[in-house]
Amino acid sequence: MPDPGSVFRELQLPEEDVYTEFVKRDWCDGLPIVPPTPERVRAMVAAGGEDPARVLGLMPPLWREASVEKLAVNAVMSGCEPACFPVVLAAVTAMLEPAFNLYGVQATTHPVAPLVIVSGPVARVVGMHAGAGLFGPGFRANATIGRAIRLILMNVGGGWPGRHDMATQGSPAKFSYAIAEREDVTPWPPLSVRLGFEPGQSVVTVFAGEAPHNVNDHVSTTAAGILNNVSDVAATLGSNVGWYMAQSQLLVVLGPEHAQTIAADGFSAADVQRFVFEHARLPLGRLKLGGMWGMHDWPLWMQKVTDEQALLPMVPAPEDVYVMVAGGPGKHSCVVPNCTFSRAVSRAVEMRS
Amino acid sequence: MAKRGTPSGLIGTTVFQNLAVSEMAALGATGLPLIVIQHPLGGEKPEGVSRRALQAVEQLASLLGRA
Numbered sequence: 001m002p003d004p005g006s007v008f009r010e011l012q013l014p015e016e017d018v019y020t021e022f023v024k025r026d027w028c029d030g031l032p033i034v035p036p037t038p039e040r041v042r043a044m045v046a047a048g049g050e051d052p053a054r055v056l057g058l059m060p061p062l063w064r065e066a067s068v069e070k071l072a073v074n075a076v077m078s079g080c081e082p083a084c085f086p087v088v089l090a091a092v093t094a095m096l097e098p099a100f101n102l103y104g105v106q107a108t109t110h111p112v113a114p115l116v117i118v119s120g121p122v123a124r125v126v127g128m129h130a131g132a133g134l135f136g137p138g139f140r141a142n143a144t145i146g147r148a149i150r151l152i153l154m155n156v157g158g159g160w161p162g163r164h165d166m167a168t169q170g171s172p173a174k175f176s177y178a179i180a181e182r183e184d185v186t187p188w189p190p191l192s193v194r195l196g197f198e199p200g201q202s203v204v205t206v207f208a209g210e211a212p213h214n215v216n217d218h219v220s221t222t223a224a225g226i227l228n229n230v231s232d233v234a235a236t237l238g239s240n241v242g243w244y245m246a247q248s249q250l251l252v253v254l255g256p257e258h259a260q261t262i263a264a265d266g267f268s269a270a271d272v273q274r275f276v277f278e279h280a281r282l283p284l285g286r287l288k289l290g291g292m293w294g295m296h297d298w299p300l301w302m303q304k305v306t307d308e309q310a311l312l313p314m315v316p317a318p319e320d321v322y323v324m325v326a327g328g329p330g331k332h333s334c335v336v337p338n339c340t341f342s343r344a345v346s347r348a349v350e351m352r353s
Numbered sequence: 354m355a356k357r358g359t360p361s362g363l364i365g366t367t368v369f370q371n372l373a374v375s376e377m378a379a380l381g382a383t384g385l386p387l388i389v390i391q392h393p394l395g396g397e398k399p400e401g402v403s404r405r406a407l408q409a410v411e412q413l414a415s416l417l418g419r420a
């Protein structure tokens with residue numbers, strides 16, 4: 001049964017002892033797990049429609065083979081329903097793309113976690129939640145898909161906190177970080193379509209981000225008002241974004257009410273990107289106060305700026321501001337800055353009927 | 354580079370030593386010398402950086418002497 005990259009270990013334990021044994025062996029994230037019995041793993045593999053021995057790639061930081069079977073073991077442990085497994089496979093495929101720089105994401109001191117954004121019909125099929133409290137607890141598909149990714153990063157990649165995951169403080173987002181879009185209320189085409197996929201296509205985007213930063217705006221009645229707030233949250237001295245410019249990206253997750261206000265002012269999604277690109281800026285003089293001043297990696301034109309009041313961008317281009325709509329009622333949105341040594345990657349989900 | 358005869362090594366700070374050793378083992382580069390300097394490097398004043406540079410140079414000299 002096991003592929004050449006797997007070591008098959010049979011533990012004859014009562015089910016109630018499996019969690020304790022897995023904790024002892026550093027095989028879980030600290031929370032209880034579903035024991036990965038051969039039957040459950042087989043069912044998970046079958047839902048992915050893949051050969052269990054197929055290796056998607058080598059997963060850093062320990063460069064172990066990410067076989068479908070190993071991914072399935074971790075998906076079972078996370079509590080994933082088999083129907084969610086194609087989403088997990090697509091997310092892992094995306095994370096293993098060189099542009100995502102999974103080694104950097106896994107081993108950095110920065111509190112980064114891969115945010116899995118699910119677009120298209122698969123989100124509804126597997127029960128992904130895009131409404132109120134979507135980043136938080138309560139929704140099995142979000143919680144278990146995100147957790148499966150984390151268990152895979154730890155158990156297959158070897159990214160253990162303090163050993164090969166060198167995050168200084170880590171992040172609650174490292175437990176589980178998976179969301180979907182409110183395609184039912186977004187005033188613009190879904191993120192996946194704006195990224196070049198077909199309408200109706202199921203897509204996973206992985207974005208190496210910090211935990212969400214709140215944007216509270218209960219008073220603005222215009223696009224500019226809300227986006228001024230978004231831009232202010234996006235431009236902070238302590239962020240990684242802006243210092244390593246070439247791979248700096250921002251994800252703006254607009255709550256539906258904010259999105260409607262912005263759209264009512266005639267803004268397209270591209271206008272939102274342009275506005276945030278132009279306004280999420282810090283003056284040169286302020287950037288010199290700390291952060292990564294002196295270690296920064298800027299394009300030549302920025303290095304040559306001498307005016308202390310000149311406002312310098314956080315990301316290289318408007319397209320590096322990703323915009324999507326999600327959440328429930330209320331006047332909150334959020335900004336997710338990336339880690340700046342990774343670029344978001346999207347991959348189609350191969351859905352099994 | 355090492356295979357082509359150029360003296361090569363990996364430089365890192367003390368707290369990243371274990372990661373570096375694991376990484377070299379995973380990539381089959383266990384023979385590469387490791388140049389270790391005191392952690393941290395970021396946030397250090399110039400004299401602290403100079404001390405670390407000296408640590409690196411001493412180890413580098415030793416490495417070149419062996420080459």
